[in-house]
Amino acid sequence: MFPTWLTEEYIQIALRGYYKDTQLCVLKVWAKPATEKGENYVGVMTRIYVDFELADGGLQKKSFILKQGVPPDAPQADLFAEYDVYNRELEMYDVVLPKMSAILREANFNEKLMADAIVVDRKRTIMILEDLAPLHYTNADRVKQLDIVHTKLVLDMLAKFHAAAIILDQREPQLLRRNYNSHFFSREKKGYEEVFVGLFKAFIRYVKNQPILWDRYGKKLEHTISHLMEYAAKSVDVTEKDFQTLIHGDCWTTNVMYQYDDEGNPTTVLPIDFQFSSWTHPTVDLHYFFSTSLKTDVKERESELVQYHFYSLKRTLEALSYKGYIPSLFEYQLQFERRRFLSVVIANVFQPIMVYEGCEDPEFVNLYQDTPQGIRFQDSMYESKEIQRRIEEILPILDSKGFLDAH
Incomplete structure (x- = not known):
């Protein structure tokens, strides 16, 4: 589920900065979990899919990885906070x-x-990273x-x-x-x-x-x-x-x-x-x-x-x-x-x-x-x-x- 602050406008501002295109326009955003239960204990990974249009009229369909810390009520939240792993x-x-x-x-x-890194947001302690899967990177x-x-x-x-x-x-x-x-x-x-x-x-x-x-x-x-x-x-x-x-x-x-x-x-x-x-x-x-x-x-x-x-x-x-x-x-x-x-x-x-x-x-x-x-x-x-x-x-x-x- 998207955080409430992760709006199309937020993503549009981020992509405009990354692509150096002030006219970039986000058309559609949707998401699904990027990892299964037990695959990542330290954070929550979400794959974000974005359709957007560039200033020259070109249409793009891209995916990105939203990386967040575990929820504050997770049993390991205090542990990771002690070691400051997210910052x-x-x-x-x-x-x-x-x-x-x-x-x-x-x-x-x-x-x-x-x-x-498309976004490094220290205020919200999140990152949006390029999705390596379309570049044909995979785990052994x-x-x-x-x-x-x-x-x-x-x-x-x-x-x-x-x-x-x-x-x-x-x-x-x-x-x-x-x-x-x-x-x-x-x-x-x-x-x-x-x-x-x-x-x-x-x-x-x-x-x-x-x-x-x-x-x-x-x-x-x-x-x-x-x-x-x-x-x-x-x-x-x-x-x-x-x-x-x-x-x-x-x-x-x-x-x-x-x-x-x-x-x-x-x-x-x-x-x-x-x-x-x-x-x-x-x-x-x-x-x-x-x-x-x-x-x-x-x-x-x-x-x-x-x-x-x-x-x-x-x-x-x-x-x-x-x-x-x-x-x-x-x-x-x-x-x-x-x-x-x-x-x-x-x-x-x-x-x-x-x-x-x-x-x-x-x-x-x-x-x-x-x-x-x-x-x-x-x-x-x-x-x-x-x-x-x-x-x-x-x-x-x-x-x-x-x-x-x-x-």
Whole structure:
């Protein structure tokens, strides 16, 4: 349903500005939901269809995406307000991404880094964005996950994103560090602690029903849950000696969109959803992406993928005439490994949601609250044979690296 303020006149004024046509006339507007229930917990997406006439008499039929926050009475509304996710994304589309795109164009990197913003309305906390579907952008299958070709396209995109942010930080010191210093695991914020601890309890509940896994890892997991947020925060911490940039912050299958050639091969990738962009180490994006989105045979090539991203990032920085510090590949791999605890959280807690195919109600509160309905949903996440196989695979690795021990 349209908000009452979203009139034909409002849209007409916006389109006149976007198309630089003061005579543009909106003829008809209608809308329908752009996402299904459970596909987007952070906001409400509406696809707006507009028929309009240009000054030269040309008729246009276009669609756009209206992006709003969740209703004030939604259970997650206070959580997202605490992390200021909506104002952060408005600033990304209004200020940061256009500056980063301009930086990349200086070195003839002309791929789109963002959907065009038709309107960024800070008063109403909404955006109207170009609809990427008519440009033939689409999501890959979140359940089947990504092969090596899809994966490397994302790593190249992230390298350009990270490089452009590094250059922007040099040109406008404190813009990014000041406004993007909070993340899921910020110590001064508490909202996501309930979410992650609730999800980790569900993970422990599954492991408890696997006698061999429980005998080996049960005590360590019970110790870990009491330190979960601090260990994760340490993984995101950076010091002046660390390589630092703005990260996407929520880079997984559903938050990247691909274009394909006539043979079905992906040719281009575009990131979307920047509510959790933050200033930290670039490998935080890699851990999140690897732990949520890759096919098993691709994730097994993790060190190679870190190397691939590193060289892509280095080439992009060199093309942008960056003269600052770039770590060696050896140092970069070590910096990636020091953030391995993120895999404990993300792979075991987030991924089961991201590939969920069950029938339980995917309301946000059911992800982590211990109500009967919530527990049914959480337990059903671990019925997936693929998730069970991945848990059996990742727990010995994390344990052998010491990430289940006190640290």
